[in-house]
Amino acid sequence: MTDGRSPVMADVARIAGVSHQTVSRVLNHHPNVKATTRDRVLAAIEELGYRRNLSARALVTRRTNTLGVVAFDTTLYGPASTLFGLEQAARDAGYFISIVSLKTINRKTVGEALDYLAAQAVDGLIAIAPQVEAAAAVSALRGTVPVVAVEGGEAGGMPVVAVDQLRGAELATRHLLDLGHRTVWHVAGPVDWLEAEGRRRGWRNTLEAAGVEVPPVVEGDWSPRSGYEAGRRIADDARAGRATAVFVSNDQMALGLLRALHEARIRVPQDVSIAGFDDIPEAEFLTPPLTTVRQDFAEVGRKSIALLLDLIESGPGPEAERIVVPPTLVTRASTAGPATT
Amino acid sequence: MTDGRSPVMADVARIAGVSHQTVSRVLNHHPNVKATTRDRVLAAIEELGYRRNLSARALVTRRTNTLGVVAFDTTLYGPASTLFGLEQAARDAGYFISIVSLKTINRKTVGEALDYLAAQAVDGLIAIAPQVEAAAAVSALRGTVPVVAVEGGEAGGMPVVAVDQLRGAELATRHLLDLGHRTVWHVAGPVDWLEAEGRRRGWRNTLEAAGVEVPPVVEGDWSPRSGYEAGRRIADDARAGRATAVFVSNDQMALGLLRALHEARIRVPQDVSIAGFDDIPEAEFLTPPLTTVRQDFAEVGRKSIALLLDLIESGPGPEAERIVVPPTLVTRASTAGPATT
DNA sequence: ACTTGTTGTGTGAACGTTAACAAACGGGCT
DNA sequence: AGCCCGTTTGTTAACGTTCACACAACAAGT
Numbered sequence: 001m002t003d004g005r006s007p008v009m010a011d012v013a014r015i016a017g018v019s020h021q022t023v024s025r026v027l028n029h030h031p032n033v034k035a036t037t038r039d040r041v042l043a044a045i046e047e048l049g050y051r052r053n054l055s056a057r058a059l060v061t062r063r064t065n066t067l068g069v070v071a072f073d074t075t076l077y078g079p080a081s082t083l084f085g086l087e088q089a090a091r092d093a094g095y096f097i098s099i100v101s102l103k104t105i106n107r108k109t110v111g112e113a114l115d116y117l118a119a120q121a122v123d124g125l126i127a128i129a130p131q132v133e134a135a136a137a138v139s140a141l142r143g144t145v146p147v148v149a150v151e152g153g154e155a156g157g158m159p160v161v162a163v164d165q166l167r168g169a170e171l172a173t174r175h176l177l178d179l180g181h182r183t184v185w186h187v188a189g190p191v192d193w194l195e196a197e198g199r200r201r202g203w204r205n206t207l208e209a210a211g212v213e214v215p216p217v218v219e220g221d222w223s224p225r226s227g228y229e230a231g232r233r234i235a236d237d238a239r240a241g242r243a244t245a246v247f248v249s250n251d252q253m254a255l256g257l258l259r260a261l262h263e264a265r266i267r268v269p270q271d272v273s274i275a276g277f278d279d280i281p282e283a284e285f286l287t288p289p290l291t292t293v294r295q296d297f298a299e300v301g302r303k304s305i306a307l308l309l310d311l312i313e314s315g316p317g318p319e320a321e322r323i324v325v326p327p328t329l330v331t332r333a334s335t336a337g338p339a340t341t
Numbered sequence: 342m343t344d345g346r347s348p349v350m351a352d353v354a355r356i357a358g359v360s361h362q363t364v365s366r367v368l369n370h371h372p373n374v375k376a377t378t379r380d381r382v383l384a385a386i387e388e389l390g391y392r393r394n395l396s397a398r399a400l401v402t403r404r405t406n407t408l409g410v411v412a413f414d415t416t417l418y419g420p421a422s423t424l425f426g427l428e429q430a431a432r433d434a435g436y437f438i439s440i441v442s443l444k445t446i447n448r449k450t451v452g453e454a455l456d457y458l459a460a461q462a463v464d465g466l467i468a469i470a471p472q473v474e475a476a477a478a479v480s481a482l483r484g485t486v487p488v489v490a491v492e493g494g495e496a497g498g499m500p501v502v503a504v505d506q507l508r509g510a511e512l513a514t515r516h517l518l519d520l521g522h523r524t525v526w527h528v529a530g531p532v533d534w535l536e537a538e539g540r541r542r543g544w545r546n547t548l549e550a551a552g553v554e555v556p557p558v559v560e561g562d563w564s565p566r567s568g569y570e571a572g573r574r575i576a577d578d579a580r581a582g583r584a585t586a587v588f589v590s591n592d593q594m595a596l597g598l599l600r601a602l603h604e605a606r607i608r609v610p611q612d613v614s615i616a617g618f619d620d621i622p623e624a625e626f627l628t629p630p631l632t633t634v635r636q637d638f639a640e641v642g643r644k645s646i647a648l649l650l651d652l653i654e655s656g657p658g659p660e661a662e663r664i665v666v667p668p669t670l671v672t673r674a675s676t677a678g679p680a681t682t
Numbered sequence: 683a684c685t686t687g688t689t690g691t692g693t694g695a696a697c698g699t700t701a702a703c704a705a706a707c708g709g710g711c712t
Numbered sequence: 713a714g715c716c717c718g719t720t721t722g723t724t725a726a727c728g729t730t731c732a733c734a735c736a737a738c739a740a741g742t
Contacts, residue, residue: 008728019692024730032690051460055405056728058396060697074428080421087415087442096439096461101428119392120437224626252623259626282593285565285600287628349698360722365700373720397698401727 007048016044027052058121066096067308068117070110070138071128074101076222077280078250078297079128082150085301086126093305098122110137118144124308126150132192146311150304151195159311161304161323165195168293168327169202172247172275175291175329179273180337181245183212185237187230187257188219189249199249199277215243220253227253231260238272239264244338251276251283251292258286258334269336279330289332299325348389357385368393399462407437408649409458411451411479412469415442417563418621419591419638420469423491426642427467434646439463451478459485465649467491473533487652491645492536500652502645502664506536509634509668510543513588513616516632516670520614521678522586524553526578528571528598529560530590540590540618556584561594568594572601579613580605585679592617592624592633599627599675610677620671630673640666 013020018037025033026041033041044050058064067090074080083099090097098120100113114137117125124146127138135152152160176184186203189196200217207214218233220226227248237243238261248254254276261268268274268288276283279294303323311317354361359378366374367382374382385391399405408431415421424440431438439461441454455478458466465487468479476493493501517525527544530537541558548555559574561567568589578584579602589595595617602609609615609629617624620635644664652658 010728020728021693021730022691025691028730032688034690037690053400053728054461055396055399056697057730058697059394059400059699059728060730062697064396074425075418075421077416080416084415084442087440088444091441091457098437099428099440100432101425103429116432120395224623228626255623256626259628259630262628282565282596282623285569285597287600287603289600351698361698362700362723363721366721369700373718375720378720394698397727398700399727400698400729401700403727 007050008053009050011048012041012044012050015047016040063123064096064121065094066098066120066122067305068120068122068125069097069099069128070113070117070125070134071099071101072105072130072134073103074099077252078278078295079130081297082128082300085298086150086304087301088298089302089305093309095123095305095309105131105134107133107137110134114138124148124312126304126308127152130193130195132194132197135194146308146316148304148308148311150300157320159307159316159321161300161307162325163195163295163300163327164324165198165327166202166205168277168295168329169199169247170206171327171329172277172291172293173203173206175331176245176247176273176275176335177206177210177212179245179335181273182338183207183215183245185215185234185243185246186217187227187234187246187248187253188217189253190221191219193222196249199247203247220249222250222252224252224256224259227256228260229256231257232264234272235260235264235266238266243272245273245275245335247275247277249277251278251280251290254290254292254334255282255286258288258290262287268334270339273335273338275335283330284332286334288334291332291335292330293327294330295327296325348391349394350391352389353382353385353391356388357381404464405437405462406435407439407461407463408646409461409463409466410438410440410469411454411458411466411475412440412442413446413471413475414444415440418593419619419636420471422638423469423641426639427491427645428642429639430643430646434650436464436646436650446472446475448474448478451475455479465489465653467645467649468493471534471536473535473538476535487649487657489645489649489652491641498661500648500657500662502641502648503666504636504641504668505665506539506668507543507546509618509636509670510540510588511547512668512670513618513632513634514544514547516672517586517588517614517616517676518547518551518553520586520676522614523679524548524556524586526556526575526584526587527558528568528575528587528589528594529558530594531562532560534563537590540588544588561590563591563593565593565597565600568597569601570597572598573605575613576601576605576607579607584613586614586676587616589615589617592619592621592631595631595633595675596623596627599629599631603628609675611680614676614679616676624671625673627675629675632673632676633671634668635671636668637666 009020009023012023023041026038071079102109126148128150129135129138129152139158149158149160151162173184188200218230220230234243276290276292279292283290283292350361350364353364364382367379428438443450467489469491470476470479470493480499490499490501492503514525529541559571561571575584617631617633620633624631624633
């Protein structure tokens with residue numbers, strides 16, 4: 001600071017009266033350093049305000065202490081929360097994180113993202129790869145560097161940490177059936193999203209297990225607008241009493257659907273019950289408050305980092321691990337028993 | 342790949358029949374390289390799949406090509422969008438980004454975050470520092486490394502890129518007055534947030550300029566819940582006809598407020614008009630669709646990165662720059678003229 | 683007294699790049 | 713021819729760590 005350059009190990013060594021190697025040992029918590037020496041070194045470090053140069057370190061250790069994250073549309077509540085959880089967990093573990101968030105997912109953009117992270121020589125990679133396509137693209141990279149997929153389905157036998165989408169969908173659907181509804185309709189997410197697919201399967205399985213009719217699926221794209229459009233499509237069936245309960249694949253679409261039903265003068269939950277997925281902060285304050293499935297994104301973040309670090313330390317296990325985080329059902333006013341006609 | 346290590350410059354040089362320095366020159370687009378030589382080098386790079394080692398490069402250039410970002414609660418729509426914009430802009434400019442997102446902001450956590458980024462020797466720093474406290478903490482670091490604040494108020498004379506909060510608040514308040522409301526109430530964000538303060542000032546200024554009465558401010562914490570509570574507090578005044586228009590400092594609180602008014606059987610916009618701030622994707626599909634102020638977060642991201650890179654390249658200008666991005670009013674069904682009694 | 687092992691420390695040599703300088707080459711001038 | 717100057721290339725030395733090894737000091741066993 002005072003003199004031109006920032007201090008280096010040799011400066012610390014000189015002040016502490018030891019060799020640079022001893023300083024290195026102190027910094028790396030090597031056991032064989034005498035306590036008094038260690039103290040002198042630490043004092044010198046303190047005095048100079050010394051910080052070790054990570055580039056030099058990375059050069060020789062071939063480890064950058066950086067993890068790469070490929071994410072998609074991080075303004076959505078789910079991905080944003082996952083990212084937040086990942087960042088916290090990585091920092092706690094002493095790793096840096098480098099993020100690429102993509103606007104659109106296809107082989108080209110994912111390929112570029114991986115290139116970008118490869119250029120940084122990340123020690124490991126987390127792919128928030130909720131789309132079939134993306135998961136495949138990431139899977140192709142495996143071998144070069146350890147990869148963990150978040151919400152990644154079973155694509156390509158990668159290690160995966162994911163919320164149990166099937167279970168979540170089952171919770172919501174079961175809940176609606178238990179309230180007495182003859183069947184449950186479904187507004188799904190985009191076909192190429194793994195989470196959408198999981199929720200759709202969980203919903204269908206539950207209906208089939210209960211031996212009830214499976215209504216046609218209405219498909220959306222996660223946006224409130226698409227939920228709104230789905231609502232207009234479902235309105236007629238609701239008025240005719242064919243649709244009395246709807247499980248919507250995320251809360252944003254559920255919000256749009258609520259709007260459409262309101263416009264159609266269909267009451268929730270008296271005429272139609274609605275359940276969503278995600279438990280966004282707004283869910284509790286919609287009209288009516290939304291029954292939904294809550295995901296523990298922070299836990300997903302922690303588990304992902306833990307798994308990735310394990311992969312980095314000890315190499316890949318014999319079997320690609322699949323860690324599942326259980327979701328919980330949050331019951332609110334948007335679901336009730338069907339009207340007794 | 343095939344042999345143990347990944348290729349280095351010397352390998353490329355050998356294949357191309359030149360010295361490693363020439364390879365370096367090609368990589369750095371040095372002008373004085375013969376075209377044929379350049380082609381041979383590029384071919385060798387291609388053949389080996391060579392990537393340059395950024396740690397080694399950073400070691401000698403003292404530049405990491407990494408920008409640090411300190412953010413706060415990146416699951417909120419605003420910060421998440423800003424982050425997204427920053428990331429895109431940085432990548433386009435050939436920089437990496439390292440993020441720290443904090444759960445709570447105070448001198449300690451911000452200090453730790455800055456330490457963390459300093460350890461990485463970032464070339465520059467972007468602080469999404471929407472709180473007075475945070476802005477101060479970041480400001481203290483200036484001098485070591487170029488810093489740009491996003492939404493940072495005028496704190497400490499730092500260069501700032503921000504949406505014009507005053508103007509946004511003025512647009513919303515003006516709009517409500519123009520509709521014929523006698524005055525406009527306000528649900529504000531937390532006092533220590535600069536954006537909240539800006540919107541509050543813009544609101545107050547507009548009322549005072551119009552020479553109308555300034556109602557008491559109701560304070561929230563950005564959450565839907567606090568908006569809901571604010572709504573319950575305002576309900577009485579609304580019923581009594583004292584409050585016919587409310588400007589809410591963000592859309593999430595507006596959502597909660599809508600819920601509270603609905604419960605109190607107060608109609609929007611017939612009895613009370615509501616305007617929000619942010620234009621979250623949900624705003625259009627609330628009941629009723631929300632009039633709000635839209636911020637161009639992508640633009641803020643681009644401008645911030647541009648300013649920071651400028652600072653890095655050419656050093657600080659004589660004056661701390663302040664770049665302002667204009668917001669726009671989006672008119673929807675939640676605002677209308679007052680009931681004609 | 684002599685080995686043997688353990689603990690603490692120092693000495694060089696990497697790691698892979700860029701910076702600084704030097705040198706070879708050629709063309710255009712006196 | 714001899715000289716100068718710009719272009720192109722090569723050589724050597726950093727950059728600041730960690731790693732591999734050597735070595736000293738000392739304790740404990742034969």
